[in-house]
Amino acid sequence: MTVKLSAIALKPLTVLTAFLSLNLLSTVVLAVQKETQAYVVAPKLDSKVSALYAKSGFKYRHSIADSNPFDFYVVYSCKINKELEHLRIIYVCDRPSEEDIKSHVFLMPVPSPIDQLNLAQLILTNDLDVAVIYSKKSEIQYRYLKTNKHDSVRLTAHKSYGSFKFNDQIKRMIKKNDVVLALVDDSIFNSSTLRALILNTYRDHKPVFGPNTNFVKSGSLASLYISEEAIAKRAIQLVAKFEADEYLPGVYFPCTPEVKTNPHVANAFSLTLNKPEDLSNQLAELAEQPLITNEIESNAR
Secondary structure, eight states: OOOGGOOOOOOOOGGGGOOOOOTTTTOEEOOOOOOOOOEEEESSSOOOHHHHHHHTTEEEEEEGGGGGSSSSOOOOOOOOOOOOOOOOOEEEEEETTTTTTGGGGEEEESSOOHHHHHHHHHHSSSSEEEEEEEGGGGGHHHHHHHHHSOOTTEEEEEEOSSSOOOOHHEEEHHHHOOOEEEOOOOOTHHHHHHHHHHHHHTTTTTOOOSSHHHHHHHTSSEEEEEHHHOOOOOHHHHHHHHHOOOOOOOOOOOOOOOEOHHHHHHTTTTTTOOHHHHHHHHHHHHTTSSSSSOOOTTTTT
């Protein structure tokens, strides 16, 4: 769902009543004021996530998600000086508009495509030809991947405009590439196309790296998945940046991704996989970098 900020009138302090709903995740809203108290506003919080926020000094406020006046998913984080002049916000949504990523902070509730790519390189090799299909829904993910990928990776990308022959396109892309990297995009990957993707790639001995556990269950080699805890950790890191007077617009992704692997597919591909928790730890080490992403290439194709 695309966020268009210019259509919203935001008022300081009243943003504490806004809510977040993250697709498969529980509803969470984060609000922070520089000289008062940090709050998590939500109808429900997982106990581990609640403890994580509490450990960082956040208080919990109960709210009803149905009263959300906005039709998009958003986390608000306020940092207000003594004169209440500055309002700083973290928006959580999977489709920020191109215009808004230039001047606002967005936390994407999906795995980082760079983490997906790192996972493929950890399991296979650094030198890879990677196939990617994306649409308008997942274009930000693709642009982030294209801008931040390693030089040793070559991307073959196809943009879907809603009506294309999935099987034919997949077959063409598989022949030219080593792996398929699937982004979060239900307009491309759904119950019918996912089966076709797995069958075609399995037949050609080309592994798939997905963005959730459904891919692994269907036959991908490995996938990443995120939790409420991962969202919370990244949000807390971003708020710490705000407290240090650092506010850099851009697109962020949850930290500490978790890995799910498919040993049966690995055996079929004659691959030996490390334990999922070891792969997760390796990804976390690779992700040790400044929080702000590189500026996303605005004219990426």
